[in-house]
Amino acid sequence: MIAVNLKGKYSNLAVGHPVSSKAYRASEALAGVGKKPVLSVLGQRREYVTTKKRFYYVLSRFKLTQADHKGMFRHPEGRLHFAWNCTQLGLLILPLMPTFGIIGLLLASAETWRQKHRQIIRTPLNWGLALLSFWLIITACFALNRTEAFLGLANLLPFFAVFAAFSVLIQTPAQLNRLAWMMVMPSLPVAILGLGQHFLGWKGLEQLNAVLGWVLAEGGNPPGRMASVFMYANILAAYLQIVLILSIGLWIEQFRAWRKIPNNSQNSKLWFLSILVIAQVIALFLTSSRNGWAIAILACLAFALYLGWHWLVTAAVTAAT
Numbered sequence: 001m002i003a004v005n006l007k008g009k010y011s012n013l014a015v016g017h018p019v020s021s022k023a024y025r026a027s028e029a030l031a032g033v034g035k036k037p038v039l040s041v042l043g044q045r046r047e048y049v050t051t052k053k054r055f056y057y058v059l060s061r062f063k064l065t066q067a068d069h070k071g072m073f074r075h076p077e078g079r080l081h082f083a084w085n086c087t088q089l090g091l092l093i094l095p096l097m098p099t100f101g102i103i104g105l106l107l108a109s110a111e112t113w114r115q116k117h118r119q120i121i122r123t124p125l126n127w128g129l130a131l132l133s134f135w136l137i138i139t140a141c142f143a144l145n146r147t148e149a150f151l152g153l154a155n156l157l158p159f160f161a162v163f164a165a166f167s168v169l170i171q172t173p174a175q176l177n178r179l180a181w182m183m184v185m186p187s188l189p190v191a192i193l194g195l196g197q198h199f200l201g202w203k204g205l206e207q208l209n210a211v212l213g214w215v216l217a218e219g220g221n222p223p224g225r226m227a228s229v230f231m232y233a234n235i236l237a238a239y240l241q242i243v244l245i246l247s248i249g250l251w252i253e254q255f256r257a258w259r260k261i262p263n264n265s266q267n268s269k270l271w272f273l274s275i276l277v278i279a280q281v282i283a284l285f286l287t288s289s290r291n292g293w294a295i296a297i298l299a300c301l302a303f304a305l306y307l308g309w310h311w312l313v314t315a316a317v318t319a320a321t
Contacts, residue, residue: 076171083111083169091182095190095229095239098213105162112165120164129160177253180246184276187243191279194220194228194236198286226286237292240284245299247276252303 075084090104113120120126136153143149170176196202197216204216214229225233251273258266284292297316304312 075169075175079115080112080169083108083115084175086111087166087169088178088182091179092186095186096212099211108169109162109165112169113161116165116168120168123164123167125167126164129164133157133160177250180250184243184247184250184273187240187247187280188276190228190236190239191283194226194283194286197228198226225288226283228283233287234289234292237284237287237289240280240287241292241295241299244277244280244284244296247273247280248300248303251277252307 075081086104086108090101090108092101093104094101136157140146140149140153170179193202193216197218197220201218202216203218204212204214206215209215212229214231216229217227221227221232226236227233228236230236230239251270254266254269254273258270281296284296301313301316304310304316
């Protein structure tokens with residue numbers, strides 16, 4: 001009745017008149033027109049809360065808290081969230097999709113420079129890199145082949161800028177741990193592709209070279225040596241050295257955590273890292289890179305010293321001599 005009376009009271013006013021519009025809205029508000037039913041709103045709220053509880057229940061199954069979940073994607077400084085996420089994504093896809101991985105890392109570097117350029121410029125180490133860059137440019141001007149000299153600088157100097165940016169972006173050991181995971185995870189598909197290349201004669205499509213940045217060569221490159229997604233077997237060996245060392249370090253960390261507090265999450269991570277290490281060792285062996293083998297053995301001896309396994313180091317040194 002109130003709504004009808006209000007509407008009737010102002011019905012003689014012109015349409016669009018401010019008084020009539022205000023009165024009409026007031027009548028609708030009193031009558032409840034245009035509002036969602038209370039039960040509908042409560043139902044949506046209950047559904048949202050239920051979904052949120054389910055999400056954090058899944059996290060709890062992996063022993064992750066809400067803070068841990070946010071920490072995966074958040075940077076200690078709020079302004080660098082985007083750069084941090086680009087860094088993680090870039091490292092994750094770099095071995096399999098190098099073009100897009102490099103774009104992600106360059107975006108992270110550019111965003112860090114934009115946000116932290118004053119801090120980067122004030123760092124004494126970066127002054128040294130700037131002086132070195134200036135000196136290299138001068139020497140390139142007097143090179144016998146200036147074109148090749150400046151092309152070489154174009155492949156070198158950007159790394160100085162990226163290094164300066166990441167020295168500011170990476171601030172905590174937890175970030176290094178996270179980046180280590182991002183680097184070792186793609187090594188499993190790399191090893192699988194290499195095994196298929198070596199034993200099953202897998203080969204890639206030339207049409208995908210523009211997208212992926214690599215073509216799987218049948219039989220490896222050189223033939224008989226695993227190269228996987230890389231151009232040459234020695235490059236794959238260099239990559240496997242890095243991820244193998246990181247994987248062993250992560251395995252030791254997870255094993256120690258599992259011994260203190262055994263849970264399903266630690267078991268899953270240990271199994272995954274164990275599979276990674278085995279696949280990396282097999283792939284490294286199939287590259288037939290003696291330098292890669294030697295560096296991997298030295299890294300294992302370093303881990304043995306770290307763990308206090310002096311008997312293993314002594315036995316290895318005795319066998320070598």
